Amino acid sequence: MIKSKKMKLIIKINLFFLIGTFLFAAPLKIGVVSDFDYKVAEFIKSKSEVDIEIVKFETIDDSNDNLVKRKIDLNLFQTLDHLKNYNSKNKGSLKKVAELYIYPIGIYSKNHSSIKDIEEGAIIAIPKDKIEASRSLKLLNEVGLIELSSGKTTFKKEDIVKNKFNIKIVEVSSTILPRFLEIADFVVLSGEEAFNLGYSPESDSVFLENVNYNNINVVAVREKSLKRRDIIRVIKDINSKETKLFILEIYGDNIII
Template identity: 30%
Template sequence: MKKLLFVLSILLIGLLAACGNDEVIKIGATSTPHAEVLEKAKPILEEEGITIEIEEYSDYFLPNLDLDEGAIDANYFQHIPFFEGETTDPDKAYDIVNLGGIHIEPIGIYSKGITSVDDIPEGTEVIISRNDADHLRVLELFEAEGLIKVADDIEDPLTLTQDDIVENPLNLQFLFGEVNPEFLIEAYENEENTLVAINVNYAIEGGLNPLDDPLLLEGEESDYVNIIAARSEDKDNEDLKKIVEVLQSEEIQNFIIEKYEGAVVPVGGNN
């Protein structure tokens, strides 16, 4: 009997130890839509034996640093050009990899006081965030509308200036990098007769409708796909691969379509 109790005790200790060692994968994400999408995926992942903890961020400049330093295991907040800038910048050179694309967030141009493209006054200021990877993206949006012409020989899209605009009949004044992305809504509220380029996640958080409110809106063909990133050493991690697989699944992609009604566009793993 004592021997049986001893064996059972050992088994119980082993079971408790196994439960105590269940790995929790910590994923950094901005709140809308990234954290919301991850919350939807949580129960599906739990059925696969994967537990995730979502660490929410309000800016774009810490999640890759925290990932590189091991504070989180993956992140979901950035598009591919931003990721590429973070990994090639010699001052950062984060050793991280793209595990797969999940969705696109079309960027829009908003104004508190200007109600249509035809009514944009000459000399209007355009506020763009200090996220360098979005600068050319915004200029291309204005160019597609025929409002400006961007130089064909831009060497570095991360160091754009007003001089890279070769045709600008309205003399629009592009303010590059003066505002953090999370403060774009504040700039929109406070600057009545300016144009503000706002990422869809901040637009939604600020109570704007990303489909109806912008004067200009990026199309679904955008190259700015939001991805899951991880450290290079974890590129073959099976749990992280399963997380990407679930986020690219029909169930989660349909959730994105239904919840955001076109303001966030799923890519189904095609990028």
């Protein structure tokens, strides 16, 4: 009887350690969206002591949804504004754990060399994503093409109260937005999209947005994961000088870091 109890105890202890080993061995999953995010994640994976698996998503909201559902452990990158909006909309508690860089959005054109060339009824293409669309509308407001209603922080086309050139604003999926450079008079592109097309935002845009802290790109995790040792280790890797130099080597003066 005593031997039987001892055997059961040994089996339970061994099972406990086996489960612990399995959990410890599970890779930390990083969610990414863009090709650039993937490159950064690969760089972090190559330098980190933590076993990392990279998971690619179509949109940042897909990545956030999977983070909430515990299918990934952290994601990069999204703007701080986007993260705040996601938490507000979904009653979420995803936490910012690192701030990396800002790439300003800008207005680009293959048909005009200056925003002053705009004509009545001009077509301007902007991203369809709600946060990026709001950011684009703020940019058009900043340059003086439209006027937005006051007292809000996020905007839709319905919030335009003045449109002196009667411009037609077309919301387009980011995957096909660059193609509209051939069709529209002007296109609003993110710094990353512009860079991937061979543009230098500083010199090739007809107008570039002013720096806004809410547009900084951040890393997010679940609130309950903040004290996990593997996540703390990876956050240190993300914040390292090596990672920031890697980003600068790719983007150069086109970002603020």
